[in-house]
Amino acid sequence: MYKITSDEIRTIFLEYFQKHNHKKISESSVIPENDPTLLFINSGMAPLKNYFTGEEVPPASNLCNIQPCIRTIDIDDIGDRHHLTSFEMLGSWSFNNYFKEDAIKLAFELLTEGFKIPKEKLYATVFMGSKELNLEPDTESIEIWQKVGMDRSHIVPQPFEDNFWGPTAETGPCGPCTEVFYDTGEEFGEAYVEGGVFDTKKRYIEIWNAGVFMQLNKLADGTYEPLKFKSVDTGAGLERLTMTLNKLNSVYEIDSLRPIVEIIKKQCASLNPDSDIPEQKINILSDHLRTVTILLAAGAVPSNTGRGYVPRKLIRKCCTILAKYKMDNFNFQEVLDRVIEHYKKYYSHFETNRKQIHDVFNKEVESYSAVLKDGTARIEKMCEGKTTISGKDAFVLVTSYGLPFDFIQDYAAEHGMTIDKEEYDNEIKHHKEISKLGNNEEGGSGNSLEALKGMAANFTKTVFVGYEELSCTGHVIGIIKDNEEVEAALANEQAIIVTDKSCFYAESGGQIADTGVMDSGDMQLQVTDVKKVDDIFFHFVNILNGQARIDQTVNMKVDAERRTKIEANHSAVHLLQKALRIHLGDSVKQAGSLVTDDRLRFDFHCDKKLESDVLDAIEATVNQFISENYTRDVKETTYEQAVKEGALAFFSDKYSDLVRMVSFGDVSKELCGGTHISSTGRIGFCKIISEESAGRGIRRIVALTRKEAVAYVQEELKLLNDISAKLRVPKKQILSKLDTLGTKKEQPINVEFSVMTKEQISKKTMQGANGISYMTNEYAAMTDEVRDEAIRVAEIIKGVVCFYSIADGKVQLTIAIDKELSKTCNANGVIKKALAYLDGKGGGSAYLARGSGNNANGLKDMLENFKTFF
Known part of the structure; x- marks a missing residue:
């Protein structure tokens, strides 16, 4: 018996946010519309990206909904107690309206009052900052969590990897986040101790990202710029929340998943009573079949690339598991129908597409069953009389005959055999370098690497002379345009040229390809990239003049200056690896590298x-x-x-x-x-x-x-010299000068809090821009009492109030505006102008905003100009 059903959680969530002025919007398809950067919708905010950037205007400042999502990044963790490939996200958003304080307050109130979770069971993580990325720690969220009632020992600073969210693709809106975790109890591990490791896998389960504070936009070069305005994105997984509120051990026990699990268990017991199939495999089957149903309902079609690869992979994994445990004639349709029956209550397209779901699924299972049958026969023949499956044989079985490697491993274990895993890994690595599996990279000529892989057999191997020579003469033996071999390519066209000999290095092993030129008489072309497939060099070219033809003799010349830069960076990678092993030990192992003409990147195993x-x-x-x-x-x-x-x-x-x-x-x-x-x-x-x-x-x-x-280095030194000049001290004294500035104390004018009398209010009220009344006043600290007082005084003077406090060179502000006036004069706009003088940041609602800045020296100018901010 469930204490609370997932339907009840849906209702409580949506009604709570609608009560707090959030407009409910419809969900989006899990297949993104007009967004090639995403494989699937992986979060509630993904369909709303343009609202965060300002490219589109949202239907309201605050929104909420429940969004089906697909995430494949956790696919290897599926089967444990809380990871899922598909889930529903309870989401709420605020665009250029409220920010951290209101977001955290709303989250804490809903969890403790709406869902009745004892606050002692809740923990919050916050962003600890990143010096490498020049991102500040989120100390403001720590203060707010304490203010709403969470004990400081339950607030855990976490690094970039854990508490900086987004973007949903390589670029886009992002920011620090604060997540809420539920303590499932000592039976799942030791309690968190401040400064220790926070276990997010067993004992502490994330139930809500209570606030992604969208304030930055990640650019293509990896740097960040401020967004035009700040927004809030929250998300709670419905499945995990249902598990938590019902104090269950696993998401597979909740009301929406348990029926699927029971159907699969019942069928397995009937088909093979002696199979003893592990619970983890049952969970994987439940998750994958549910996810496949969601994808097929949305119109996804299984294929070898792109979005279609995911449903194909999930279906084949299910078939492989069932084949391993000899579950012949498993009734997939019963499971699919159970999933459809559950979701059709909320999303009409599940019923509409029921037949399509079954037809596409059956076709894929039928096709893969033949692969398994044929592959099993091949592996038996291949392994006859052997005790070891070679890595090359395993590679052929996987890539040519479609057998999953797990299936081959299980076969080997059952027959007392071993697999040469190292050789297999080398084969896979080599194959990936050749074909860039699943990426379908495109050259400028419209030719995909997958297509080139199929064409490689048509050409003889290229003789590479580029180790010794940066120029050579060769003969054109192939021209490719739009995935087809042609006899010639004309000026202003893009193509791929294959020659019998080449001095151009082809991209390989982390080193980018050479660029340069080819010419023959009046024909000139620019080489922009080179790929290597089975030792055939494919030169991606722009034809500048003339005509490229088969059997043409061409002169090739590598861009020597660029090659030298690449060589220097590549050799530096080797020296860097040696230096790392000297200082960190021989356990350092390379995990990848990238060598270009302008920099080097080296990845290595280190904890x-x-x-x-x-x-x-x-x-x-x-x-x-x-x-x-x-x-x-x-x-x-x-x-x-x-x-x-x-x-x-x-x-x-x-x-x-x-x-x-x-x-x-x-x-x-x-x-x-x-x-x-x-x-x-x-x-x-x-x-x-x-x-x-x-x-x-x-x-x-x-x-x-x-x-x-x-x-x-010169640029860094110039910056240091500028700072030295600005502070008027020698470079060696900069740090001590900054320490002096940091400890400079301001003398407070009004250090005690007390409710202002009518006389005090009248005396301090002045007239600002557009005839608006305003007041500024200092307090010892920005407490809740000061905040409430600011709101009260703003209503009395029907204007704008600025209360501030100064401590250790830092200024905190509270801006309150009469609610009627806030319709035309926004507190967010006022505080941004004020904080510009203080090198600070902050935000809030239309009538109340708070923030802080590190430049106390700018306070005087800020106060003098405050009357012009509205």
């Missing part, structure tokens, strides 16, 4: 942030290697011999009989197919510009070399 002194030491070691001017040495040898000589091979290409080993003296030896500088001295100088997280257990270093590194 903690590197402190500035460690980074300085690493940088110094790299520059020591550079100054010692080690000569590059390249030789071909066997893999065994290279490893014996100490070569690193963490991320090498697929190994053949011979490997390419690149060395710089005794400090660096790696297996590498890339191009490198002739000696380390030519790198000139290396400057690390950032170190940050690139995922769980992976850190990322970005660095510059040569002219780019020098220019960066």
